[in-house]
Amino acid sequence: MEETAGRGAAIDADGVELTYSDGTEAVKGIDLEVPEGEFFGFLGPNGAGKTTTIKTFATLLSPTGGRITVNGFDVQREARKVRESIGYMAQETSVDLELTARENVRFAAQAYGVPRDRRADRIDELLDLVDLADVADKRADEFSGGMKKRLDVATALVHDPPLVFLDEPTTGLDPKARNKLWDYFQRINEEGTTLFLTTQYLEEADALCDRLAVILDGEIVAEGSPMELKRQVGGEILDVDLADSDERERAAEIARESGVFESDADVTVSDDGISVTAERAREHGTDLLVALRDADITVTGFNIRAPTLDDVFLAITGERPDLDRDDGDDATATTAEVTAE
Amino acid sequence: MSDAGYVGAETDSDSDAESGSEARTDGGATAGSEGARRSSNGFLGDFWVNFVRWNLKAVRNPFVVVGSLLQPVIFLVLFTQVFGQIATGAISRGGGAGISYETFLLPAIAMQVSLAAGAGSGIGLVNDMEEGMFEKVLVTPMSRTAVFLGKTAAELLRIVVQILIILGMGTLLGANIATGIPGAVGIVVMGILFSLWFVALSNIAAIVTRDQESTIIGANLLQFPLLFVSTAFLPLEFLPGWIQTIAKFNPVTYGVDGARALMLDQDVMTVLDVSQFGGIWNTLVPAIVVLLALDIVLGGAMVYLLNRASSSSVR
Numbered sequence: 100m101e102e103t104a105g106r107g108a109a110i111d112a113d114g115v116e117l118t119y120s121d122g123t124e125a126v127k128g129i130d131l132e133v134p135e136g137e138f139f140g141f142l143g144p145n146g147a148g149k150t151t152t153i154k155t156f157a158t159l160l161s162p163t164g165g166r167i168t169v170n171g172f173d174v175q176r177e178a179r180k181v182r183e184s185i186g187y188m189a190q191e192t193s194v195d196l197e198l199t200a201r202e203n204v205r206f207a208a209q210a211y212g213v214p215r216d217r218r219a220d221r222i223d224e225l226l227d228l229v230d231l232a233d234v235a236d237k238r239a240d241e242f243s244g245g246m247k248k249r250l251d252v253a254t255a256l257v258h259d260p261p262l263v264f265l266d267e268p269t270t271g272l273d274p275k276a277r278n279k280l281w282d283y284f285q286r287i288n289e290e291g292t293t294l295f296l297t298t299q300y301l302e303e304a305d306a307l308c309d310r311l312a313v314i315l316d317g318e319i320v321a322e323g324s325p326m327e328l329k330r331q332v333g334g335e336i337l338d339v340d341l342a343d344s345d346e347r348e349r350a351a352e353i354a355r356e357s358g359v360f361e362s363d364a365d366v367t368v369s370d371d372g373i374s375v376t377a378e379r380a381r382e383h384g385t386d387l388l389v390a391l392r393d394a395d396i397t398v399t400g401f402n403i404r405a406p407t408l409d410d411v412f413l414a415i416t417g418e419r420p421d422l423d424r425d426d427g428d429d430a431t432a433t434t435a436e437v438t439a440e
Numbered sequence: 441m442s443d444a445g446y447v448g449a450e451t452d453s454d455s456d457a458e459s460g461s462e463a464r465t466d467g468g469a470t471a472g473s474e475g476a477r478r479s480s481n482g483f484l485g486d487f488w489v490n491f492v493r494w495n496l497k498a499v500r501n502p503f504v505v506v507g508s509l510l511q512p513v514i515f516l517v518l519f520t521q522v523f524g525q526i527a528t529g530a531i532s533r534g535g536g537a538g539i540s541y542e543t544f545l546l547p548a549i550a551m552q553v554s555l556a557a558g559a560g561s562g563i564g565l566v567n568d569m570e571e572g573m574f575e576k577v578l579v580t581p582m583s584r585t586a587v588f589l590g591k592t593a594a595e596l597l598r599i600v601v602q603i604l605i606i607l608g609m610g611t612l613l614g615a616n617i618a619t620g621i622p623g624a625v626g627i628v629v630m631g632i633l634f635s636l637w638f639v640a641l642s643n644i645a646a647i648v649t650r651d652q653e654s655t656i657i658g659a660n661l662l663q664f665p666l667l668f669v670s671t672a673f674l675p676l677e678f679l680p681g682w683i684q685t686i687a688k689f690n691p692v693t694y695g696v697d698g699a700r701a702l703m704l705d706q707d708v709m710t711v712l713d714v715s716q717f718g719g720i721w722n723t724l725v726p727a728i729v730v731l732l733a734l735d736i737v738l739g740g741a742m743v744y745l746l747n748r749a750s751s752s753s754v755r
Contacts, residue, residue, distance in 0.1 A: 157579055161751065182581040193572025195493070197500045209489040210580040212481045
């Protein structure tokens with residue numbers, strides 16, 4: 100059989116295309132292979148095609164081109180087999196608010212056919228894992244956003260699937276709730292579960308993923324470990340705001356020529372001042388400030404940050420992603436900000 | 441590509457759902473499945489899981505159970521108390537001597553219950569879509585047909601219970617079911633038959649609008665005019681000419697006349713001239729035929745839209 104080609108790979112996608120009925124080409128020929136046990140990240144801005152891709156892998160959308168096998172099964176011809184062997188957590192928290200936490204998990208356990216004699220133990224185990232055992236018999240509409248999300252995680256894991264899809268699982272959560280989720284994800288990954296996560300946060304991908312693909316406008320534009328990708332950006336970024344924008348060129352000149360940074364530093368003029376990208380830029384920040392003061396240039400703002408998704412795109416594609424191009428989501432609020440820790 | 445592409449693809453995966461489970465038993469996906477081992481529920485199991493879920497939700501939500509019963513109860517009590525005397529007089533002048541307004545109105549209220557509960561079906565669906573549960577269920581290996589049938593069965597159970605409550609209350613208020621217990625069962629069956637087209641319609645509204653408010657408003661806005669421009673509250677001959685015309689094409693007329701024929705043990709249908717079946721069957725046969733046809737047409741449209749919605753659920 101042809102499917103044997105997919106064995107050993109949790110996901111094997113070949114030339115996947117998805118064009119919506121209105122003509123929108125959401126996914127334009129994606130090739131991807133995710134080996135079993137990997138924590139894989141799918142990184143991209145809103146509207147890049149992340150959700151469309153993940154739904155295609157999870158049998159919620161049918162590809163209009165290409166072939167996908169998930170856990171060795173063809174997503175179109177063997178949809179039910181695929182559904183039995185994956186967990187899926189949608190971007191929007193999906194829990195039944197009228198049911199209790201336990202009833203939500205029980206429903207999922209029954210839906211996935213967890214055998215009756217294992218069910219009660221499994222439900223307790225999962226409520227324990229996501230720290231909802233205390234409130235197991237409270238209705239989900241009394242839960243905070245983070246608790247609902249954790250309940251959602253539990254329901255995606257009931258059948259102990261070898262592969263779990265997580266579509267922007269931490270969007271909209273506070274850092275504490277987010278860190279908690281990260282812990283669960285890492286734990287189940289360490290136990291051998293393959294995880295496929297989409298995110299628009301480089302920081303999240305960095306913290307969790309073994310390997311990343313960057314998707315932009317329906318195409319994969321880069322693939323590699325987080326380190327490899329960040330290396331393409333080349334270090335840290337110093338943003339310097341100036342009082343007088345006419346001084347920007349002169350300040351850029353000083354940053355380039357004063358010998359503060361190594362010669363491969365990249366200095367660009369921004370709206371409010373200048374921006375320097377360099378290895379270990381943070382160590383030389385004060386030197387730059389001193390040099391600017393000596394040249395009588397007034398600095399009004401100074402910020403050292405890690406590369407953002409924007410910077411990755413800038414490095415990979417040579418242009419800023421057009422973040423306004425979007426399929427109707429509220430993209431502007433979440434343009435991938437990653438600040439320095 | 442076209443929508444047809446998705447529907448086609450959905451058909452594929454659905455047929456896989458029915459037949460594919462046997463095709464591969466070589467354990468292609470057993471990797472990592474120690475622990476909570478998966479097994480298939482079968483169609484009945486899937487049906488049951490969803491039937492239980494929707495019953496649980498109905499019990500949890502007092503608005504669903506009590507709220508949808510409240511309006512029919514208010515109608516029953518107020519109409520009989522306010523219009524009772526005048527209406528009873530009018531009905532007896534129209535040849536229905538000895539029929540109290542309570543008895544005349546009760547089958548109509550039973551159909552009103554069906555309408556209200558039918559409207560709830562679409563509201564449940566749109567709620568599921570907004571909460572993400574719709575998609576969550578689609579990604580499970582459950583048979584989609586069983587999922588939908590389980591939900592609908594729970595709604596029909598609610599209709600049965602509510603109609604029985606209404607019939608009980610009506611009897612307490614002095615209404616009389618001339619055909620006795622079998623007739624009461626017949627009215628319940630008529631209520632189910634009558635609710636299905638409205639179940640379908642409210643689900644269509646849910647799929648098309650994907651918006652809770654629109655579905656609620658749409659279903660409620662439709663309910664009252666439909667009831668009033670039918671034979672629900674007064675015999676056809678007392679209604680103005682234009683309402684008589686509309687009443688002929690109004691499904692409510694057929695549901696109400698069918699239930700009323702059982703209630704009174706009389707051929708009460710006046711919108712159609714049917715006489716070859718004898719007795720109340722002159723009302724029941726056309727009523728059942730019309731309602732069944734409507735159920736099949738709207739039900740078919742709903743299944744088509746539901747299939748399309750579940751195979752391209754992004755937006």
